[in-house]
Amino acid sequence: MNEGLTPARRDDIDAKAREWMSHLHSGDITEQEQAGFHAWLAESSDHRAAFRRLNDLWTSLDRVPHIENQLVEAPREAANVTRPSGWRAVLQVANFRVAATLVVAVAAVVALATSQMKHQADGHRFATDLGEVRALGLTDGSQLVLRADTEIVTAMSSDERAVTIQRGGAYFDVSKDKARPFVVSAGGVDVRVHGTAFDVLKGPSSVTVSVTHGHVTVSDHAAHSVELTGGQQLTVTEDGSFGAIVEFDTQRVLGWRDGRFSYLNARLEDIVADINRYRTQKIVIEDPALADLRITTMFRAENVDQMLAGIEATEPVTVVRSPSVIVIRRREQH
Amino acid sequence: MNLRRLKSVAADARQIADARAGNLGVVERLYRDHWKNLCVRLRRVFGNGPPEPEDLAQTAFTKLIEYTDTARLNDPASFLFRIAINAGRDRRRHIVRANALIEAQFSSEDIEPVDRITPSNVYETRECIAVTEQAIATLTPKQREVLIRSRLRGETFEQIQDACGWSKADISRTLQAALGVLQSAMREYLGHE
Numbered sequence: 001m002n003e004g005l006t007p008a009r010r011d012d013i014d015a016k017a018r019e020w021m022s023h024l025h026s027g028d029i030t031e032q033e034q035a036g037f038h039a040w041l042a043e044s045s046d047h048r049a050a051f052r053r054l055n056d057l058w059t060s061l062d063r064v065p066h067i068e069n070q071l072v073e074a075p076r077e078a079a080n081v082t083r084p085s086g087w088r089a090v091l092q093v094a095n096f097r098v099a100a101t102l103v104v105a106v107a108a109v110v111a112l113a114t115s116q117m118k119h120q121a122d123g124h125r126f127a128t129d130l131g132e133v134r135a136l137g138l139t140d141g142s143q144l145v146l147r148a149d150t151e152i153v154t155a156m157s158s159d160e161r162a163v164t165i166q167r168g169g170a171y172f173d174v175s176k177d178k179a180r181p182f183v184v185s186a187g188g189v190d191v192r193v194h195g196t197a198f199d200v201l202k203g204p205s206s207v208t209v210s211v212t213h214g215h216v217t218v219s220d221h222a223a224h225s226v227e228l229t230g231g232q233q234l235t236v237t238e239d240g241s242f243g244a245i246v247e248f249d250t251q252r253v254l255g256w257r258d259g260r261f262s263y264l265n266a267r268l269e270d271i272v273a274d275i276n277r278y279r280t281q282k283i284v285i286e287d288p289a290l291a292d293l294r295i296t297t298m299f300r301a302e303n304v305d306q307m308l309a310g311i312e313a314t315e316p317v318t319v320v321r322s323p324s325v326i327v328i329r330r331r332e333q334h
Numbered sequence: 335m336n337l338r339r340l341k342s343v344a345a346d347a348r349q350i351a352d353a354r355a356g357n358l359g360v361v362e363r364l365y366r367d368h369w370k371n372l373c374v375r376l377r378r379v380f381g382n383g384p385p386e387p388e389d390l391a392q393t394a395f396t397k398l399i400e401y402t403d404t405a406r407l408n409d410p411a412s413f414l415f416r417i418a419i420n421a422g423r424d425r426r427r428h429i430v431r432a433n434a435l436i437e438a439q440f441s442s443e444d445i446e447p448v449d450r451i452t453p454s455n456v457y458e459t460r461e462c463i464a465v466t467e468q469a470i471a472t473l474t475p476k477q478r479e480v481l482i483r484s485r486l487r488g489e490t491f492e493q494i495q496d497a498c499g500w501s502k503a504d505i506s507r508t509l510q511a512a513l514g515v516l517q518s519a520m521r522e523y524l525g526h527e
Binding site: 014015019023024026027038041054055057060061062065066069070 | 375436439490502513514
């Protein structure tokens with residue numbers, strides 16, 4: 001580059017080079033615009049040099065390790081992630097302004113690599129917005145799928161791989177590393193594994209662990225621990241009580257990754273908490289006694305209204321809608 | 335299926351040059367070591383296709399056989415991925431047109447062919463790739479999505495618009511902003527630009 005260029009002039013040229021690069025790859029460039037590109041290059045050797053450098057940088061991108069993991073929308077074998085087509089409709093119906101966040105990128109491989117290089121348990125925070133499901137590739141090869149409205153903190157060190165769920169939940173497909181256990185902490189419960197796949201959901205008053213394959217150890221801070229293997233599910237309530245180990249249907253529990261929600265004898269409060277991860281118009285349970293109402297239902301994310309109508313028809317509740325909130329209240333007896 | 339593909343690749347190799355028969359042993363080793371992972375990576379970019387990941391992987395291995403000096407290949411996984419990605423992009427007409435436009439304006443000294451077996455420019459050195467990797471991590475999810483869709487998948491703005499709902503003008507601005515972040519990081523690292 002011409003050493004005589006001022007920084008401002010150099011920035012202008014670089015910006016123009018970016019504009020041309022973008023335009024060339026847009027799929028919409030006309031013959032007249034092609035001529036404009038030629039003319040711009042011919043104007044100055046600085047223009048040519050700037051574009052050549054940008055082209056080199058553009059070309060080099062496929063050398064970036066695991067760059068393909070930055071795409072979340074692509075079908076992924078590891079975690080079988082798919083983006084539910086219905087979610088956008090849900091967001092539009094709810095008049096969301098966050099529809100764009102549905103299409104998100106896998107993040108943070110580099111950030112986590114940095115923490116590993118330091119061999120320190122530096123924390124990195126990852127969060128998803130309402131309606132946003134994000135696949136996350138960790139540098140140890142583990143694959144995560146974050147539920148909507150979820151926040152986690154990761155800390156990789158030379159002797160442990162730690163993830164703390166602050167809110168929400170995630171599906172984990174953990175790479176094997178016998179030297180470094182993978183520990184997921186949520187609401188006073190630790191899930192410890194060396195390599196397996198499982199789902200952890202931190203609900204309003206409980207943590208549910210569902211193991212798809214391999215085995216995990218679930219423990220609380222009072223050293224109470226339980227072993228789970230593939231196909232088993234355990235719920236630990238906020239008072240520290242460990243529920244019974246039950247078999248679960250993978251399609252039902254993990255259907256959220258495809259925008260499907262399915263509940264078998266589930267608490268109304270837990271169902272509402274799941275739905276609210278996808279809505280700005282929140283659903284509120286007015287009477288605390290209704291929170292424990294047991295519901296069996298199945299619906300797609302875009303069909304919440306129908307699901308609510310179903311509950312209203314079969315349970316002793318009334319659903320009251322306003323522009324900002326949907327209230328579930330006990331039906332008055334006449 | 336994989337064995338059949340290997341035989342197909344091998345048949346291509348024999349057609350290319352019998353004299354390179356010694357090279358085939360290296361390719362067979364590379365096939366065993368890299369075929370599966372290459373297909374997994376390509377599936378993450380292109381899904382099940384089109385273009386079909388296995389077809390692109392086969393194209394990459396066929397290209398590999400054309401080289402007489404595969405022993406010099408210090409990063410075969412990266413090389414194969416690049417060849418396959420570009421084979422996928424080359425199936426999109428607008429990419430072929432864009433590449434032709436760029437190549438027509440620069441001499442071969444200015445623009446290196448992308449299928450060189452060794453790094454083509456300073457941006458492909460290990461150090462610069464690390465800088466780019468770190469810069470990508472600082473991009474917003476939207477910037478990353480647009481950048482990768484355009485660069486790896488070779489999607490037009492219209493295709494990105496259909497998939498993501500953003501306007502073409504927004505996509506253009508986002509792509510330029512993402513490239514600006516990468517440029518700034520590289521300028522800071524290299525210092526002299």
